[in-house]
Amino acid sequence: MLTFENFDLSTNIISAIKELGYENPTPIQEKTIPHLLNTNQDLVGLAQTGTGKTAAFGLPILEQIDPRNKFTQCIILSPTRELCMQISKDMMGYAKYLPEIRVTAVYGGASIDNQIRDLKKGSHIIVGTPGRVLDLLQRRILKINQIKFLVLDEADEMLNMGFKEDMDAILETTPKEKQTLLFSATMPKEIRNIALNYMNNPEEISVGTKNSGADDVEHFYYLVNAKNRYLALKRIADINPDIFGIVFCRTRRETQEVADKLIQDGYNADSLHGDLSQAQRDHVMSKFRSKHLQILVATDVAARGIDVNDLTHIINYNLPDEREIYIHRSGRTGRAGKKGVSVSIVHSRELHKIREIQKILKKPINRKDVPGGEEICHKQLMNMISRIEKIETIDNQIEEFLPEIYEKLSWLSREDLLKRFVSVEFNRFLKYYKNAPDLNISEKSVNERTRKGRGIDGDDNRFEKKGYKFTKFFLTIGEKDGLTKVKLMEIINNDDRLAGAEIGKIEILKGFTFFEVDARLENEVIKAFNNKRYLGKRLKIEVKTGQPKRNSDRPKSSKSGKSEYGYSKKHESGKSKTAYSKGARTGGRKRS
Ligand code: AMP
Numbered sequence: 001m002l003t004f005e006n007f008d009l010s011t012n013i014i015s016a017i018k019e020l021g022y023e024n025p026t027p028i029q030e031k032t033i034p035h036l037l038n039t040n041q042d043l044v045g046l047a048q049t050g051t052g053k054t055a056a057f058g059l060p061i062l063e064q065i066d067p068r069n070k071f072t073q074c075i076i077l078s079p080t081r082e083l084c085m086q087i088s089k090d091m092m093g094y095a096k097y098l099p100e101i102r103v104t105a106v107y108g109g110a111s112i113d114n115q116i117r118d119l120k121k122g123s124h125i126i127v128g129t130p131g132r133v134l135d136l137l138q139r140r141i142l143k144i145n146q147i148k149f150l151v152l153d154e155a156d157e158m159l160n161m162g163f164k165e166d167m168d169a170i171l172e173t174t175p176k177e178k179q180t181l182l183f184s185a186t187m188p189k190e191i192r193n194i195a196l197n198y199m200n201n202p203e204e205i206s207v208g209t210k211n212s213g214a215d216d217v218e219h220f221y222y223l224v225n226a227k228n229r230y231l232a233l234k235r236i237a238d239i240n241p242d243i244f245g246i247v248f249c250r251t252r253r254e255t256q257e258v259a260d261k262l263i264q265d266g267y268n269a270d271s272l273h274g275d276l277s278q279a280q281r282d283h284v285m286s287k288f289r290s291k292h293l294q295i296l297v298a299t300d301v302a303a304r305g306i307d308v309n310d311l312t313h314i315i316n317y318n319l320p321d322e323r324e325i326y327i328h329r330s331g332r333t334g335r336a337g338k339k340g341v342s343v344s345i346v347h348s349r350e351l352h353k354i355r356e357i358q359k360i361l362k363k364p365i366n367r368k369d370v371p372g373g374e375e376i377c378h379k380q381l382m383n384m385i386s387r388i389e390k391i392e393t394i395d396n397q398i399e400e401f402l403p404e405i406y407e408k409l410s411w412l413s414r415e416d417l418l419k420r421f422v423s424v425e426f427n428r429f430l431k432y433y434k435n436a437p438d439l440n441i442s443e444k445s446v447n448e449r450t451r452k453g454r455g456i457d458g459d460d461n462r463f464e465k466k467g468y469k470f471t472k473f474f475l476t477i478g479e480k481d482g483l484t485k486v487k488l489m490e491i492i493n494n495d496d497r498l499a500g501a502e503i504g505k506i507e508i509l510k511g512f513t514f515f516e517v518d519a520r521l522e523n524e525v526i527k528a529f530n531n532k533r534y535l536g537k538r539l540k541i542e543v544k545t546g547q548p549k550r551n552s553d554r555p556k557s558s559k560s561g562k563s564e565y566g567y568s569k570k571h572e573s574g575k576s577k578t579a580y581s582k583g584a585r586t587g588g589r590k591r592s
Helices: 011-019 027-038 053-064 081-094 112-120 130-138 155-160 165-170 189-198 226-239 252-264 278-289 323-330 348-361 373-390 395-409 414-433 443-452 485-494 519-529 573-580
Strands: 042-044 075-077 103-106 125-128 148-153 177-183 204-205 217-223 245-249 269-272 293-298 313-316 340-346 470-475 503-508 512-516 541-543
Touching: 011 081, 011 414, 027 042, 027 053, 027 125, 027 177, 027 204, 042 053, 053 148, 053 177, 075 130, 075 165, 081 103, 081 125, 103 112, 103 130, 103 269, 112 125, 112 130, 125 130, 130 165, 148 485, 155 165, 155 177, 155 189, 155 323, 165 189, 177 189, 217 348, 226 252, 226 313, 226 340, 226 373, 245 252, 252 269, 252 293, 269 278, 340 348, 373 414, 470 503, 470 519, 485 503, 485 512, 485 519, 512 519, 519 541
Parallel strands: 042 177, 042 204, 075 125, 075 148, 103 125, 148 177, 217 340, 245 293, 245 313, 269 293, 313 340
Antiparallel strands: 470 512, 470 541, 503 512
16 A cells, blocks of 8 residues: 655655644545656646545645745635635645745635735745635735646636636736646536646546545435425434534525524534624534534535535435536545435435436435334434443442432332433434324325326425515626526526525516516625626616516517516425425424
8 A cells, every 4th residue: 555655755744744644645645646746747636525635736736845935836726715724724734844835825704904914924835715816916915927836626616606707817827837736526518628728738637437426425315295305304313313414405594494493403403604704604613523513504605615524414405406516515425434425305306306416426326215203213212222321420429429319219110210211311202203204205106296297295386486476687787798597597596695596587688687586585686796797797786676567568588589487497495495384393302
């Protein structure tokens, strides 16, 4: 087996990583480290999070930084503040015995003045989010015209987050002679284009099969009625008493609702999403990192950059629309050689998504039955018994109370005593799961119902539009600005506040656009669009007041002229909210 001594790394670096407990290089390190040490060729690395890619590029880059030269020699672009902080912390750890090398992290959401002060001291390696890096370049604080290395980390995430233009602008200012490294968990066309446009004949390496999930992750799904999602989630938590995982939801609102209900039902859960302040997010993350929190309910955007090993479960409360997002979510477990499970709670109309995801995952996602009450009670009981077996007793402090306890309980038999001790915590489970219904639905019945043209869930009909009120918006860009329906949907779905929102009619005209969104999200839509830029053009958005005109005098769609009422991608999330808010609230338990 290879060790780090097999590479041409200096003893300073080897000592530092030994202290971090790294014994043998991971597969991506085996491939990347010698490549970077021995060649100037660009590199595209297809690798999931958790594969050890930070050290894969970090160690050979540190080896080649010249500390006497004060210029910035390496810039690492990364999608989120959390990832930037993580990477710079890792780099500083690897450089523990190279004290003259300076690493600075720059990211949005934090004071730019402090970062400017840091940069003015000179920094060999910059780790930054694209927006903040561009800002600092434009202020001429940051200079990257002499860099030797450019790293694009989690490049697909940076594109998903809308950083394409910022990245283009940054890349323009880098020197021609440099080594560019691009790491991505998935390889969509847009990433290939970056490799083509900005890289010079890159070597391509991948760990595992392309676009596949980590090998240590087992994938399965539960098929339930949409209205039973939350009940299924509770059963998943109950059948896994030692769960330490993330539940992914689509919208901030749904995230908060699911977390609130879990907390109310006695679970050790909390939420992470964009409506929380940075301080609140930091607080939740520190509870989660230190394992004082078992279940983190999060949106995809907020969970980016979470670097927590040992997660036992990833739970997809809803399946994401993009298959790549599933890969990202499930890649958060099964890390650093540990086994993990990625579970999806799926309702009838999401089955096709499971098939789609399997295609890129190149692994089966098998169905499992949602556990029934008896199975859960048995599991909980045995878990409690083994906790009792393992618990450490503080004998010298308990002993003085023992005579009194013996006396008080002397009338009980050993069997009665056991029953009573167990019941203290267990009665709630027995009561909650007594006569608990079977939540599973059969795939056969799904197919039959679908053939007959009815939804399996009475309250979850894709074509059912009743009950939604839409607000109509006027947006100051249109077809001539390159906007299409798909792009507009992308902007909406990529915004954490709006992902999964109910969308009504979209009309893209030459110079402007009308579209409808669930009226409850009016303010969020305005925040998401106003003063943002689309392909360089500043956006203005307004609520269109007054009744929409009728068909005859409505502006015609620029392409077909047809009415486009009913354009909607995601009815499930809105509906399931009403469904689970009616659901049972009993059961659960307090966890320490
Ligand atoms: P990364 O993919 O860079 O986020 O790394 C994932 C986790 O694996 C981090 O906690 C690293 O500290 C750890 N790690 C990276 N390389 C090694 C290694 N060779 N041996 C043990 N742990 C490692």
